[in-house]
Amino acid sequence: AATFTETLAARETLQLTGGMADRQRRFAAQNAALRAAEDRTVDVELRLRLIGFLEGLSVAVLLVAGAWLAGSGRVTIGTVAVFVLAVANLFEGVLRLSQVLGELQSTAVSLARLLDLLERTADRPAPDNRALPETGDLTVKSVRYAYRQGTDVLDGVDVSFPHGAHVAIAGPTGSGKSTLVKLASGLYQPDAGTVTFGGVDLAGVAEAEVRRRIVLVPQQVHLVSGTLADNLMLVPHEPTRDELLDAVDRLGLTAWLAGLPDGLDTVVGPYGSALSAGEQQLVGIVRAALVDPAVLILDEATADLDPVVAAQIETAVDRVRAGRTLILVAHRPETIARHATVVHVDDGVVTVS
Structure with missing residues (x-):
């Protein structure tokens, strides 16, 4: 149970x-x-x-x-x-x-x-076995979405994320930032409008194919009981232990892993309770690196992070962003300031600066 x-x-x-x-x-x-x-x-x-x-x-x-x-x-x-x-x-x-x-x-x-x-996913049209291109622009066009009928969270949103762009999404709490990235990742299906990657509408693509190209690391990365390795392996393919270690090393997290009681065999506890909120997000970033998507969407943790863990997250993000589109939902001013392109979301209205 x-x-x-x-x-x-x-x-x-x-x-x-x-x-x-x-x-x-x-x-x-x-x-x-x-x-x-x-x-x-x-x-x-x-x-x-x-x-x-x-x-x-x-x-x-x-x-x-x-x-x-x-x-x-x-x-x-x-x-x-x-x-x-x-x-x-x-x-x-x-x-x-x-x-x-x-x-x-x-x-x-x-x-x-x-x-x-557990076998049910968000309602989406039957996939037609189309493959997504290796790279491409991620485009949200005329999208409307409401959690309850008659109450639109986003209405008529148009925004494009060019391949290789590094973009911050900013806005007050409850403005629709998280909803926007869940739509952009294909997790939610828009009530109207389209979300395309490389010109292909995500609505008609098998979810497994979407996950190979677009990965969203949420604010709260849910973990399951077991070891760190067990949780890192929750990706579409079955990575080997060497691949796990390689991903950790590529993200500059070898010291963090070495600091855990049993490395990859560290027991994370129920819901990942043995790890801090920042460390749980590190697990999510390593998972993303294992998938190697064309688009990485990261919802920055809002919890007060230990300075050491915060620095580790910044290092990991800087390394994982290379060669791919990065969309970062930013909650801290210093994070927003590091990005030349900022998408502002306020009460469901989206502007780009």
Whole structure:
């Protein structure tokens, strides 16, 4: 149950990094085991229902036999009562077990239904097997999006991110910055308008293909129980341990990794609780480097970061941005100042400076 809850909480992050398929395979195996256990439970419950019937029959026989024996003076009524109560108590324990197994069955069915949620992604047209180009401009054209009907978060947004551009997105809290990048990454589908990469509309492209080209590292990078290596491997392909170490080294994070208790084998705890918010974002950046996308979108962490971790994030971003489009949702003035192009989002209106 804890593993399921973690994965459900990390669902969006897993979709963004392309790691959902691996988690689905694991849960499919667990789900199959649950269903097999459920079948066994049903079989046991049917047998226990038969035992319940036998209990009633046994009590009835004892009452009839006891009445006859008591009437003939062979036993007392007290003796008959003791036998009847003893048999009833014996069967009561068995029936309680039946109820517990029935509850377990219901729980298994409910969990199976919840597991199905993990296989659902945002509504999108059926993919037509189109491949995205290796590189290209990312363009948001006439896009409108609302979380609730009649309340547009973004309305008529037009913005283009040329290949290789390094752009900051700025704006007050709640202005629509995060919504814009989730639309640009293909995680959300616009209510109107299009999002294209290299001239290809993302709406008709398989999600796995989109994830190969565009990766979004959110503010809060959800991690799952396991080791650091387990979490770094939640990407579309299955990187080797050497590839993990190489990605860490390329981003200048070797010292950070060496400072962890067990390196790649460090246990991150439930929801990544053993790591700070900044370190969790470092995990997200390393995942992005493993995917090697054409477009990297990074939503800067708003939490107060340790100066050392903040410097490590800056170093990693500077290294990972080379040769690709970088879109950085900036919350700190010093971050905005480092970018020549800034997209301002204010109350759903987008301007470029």
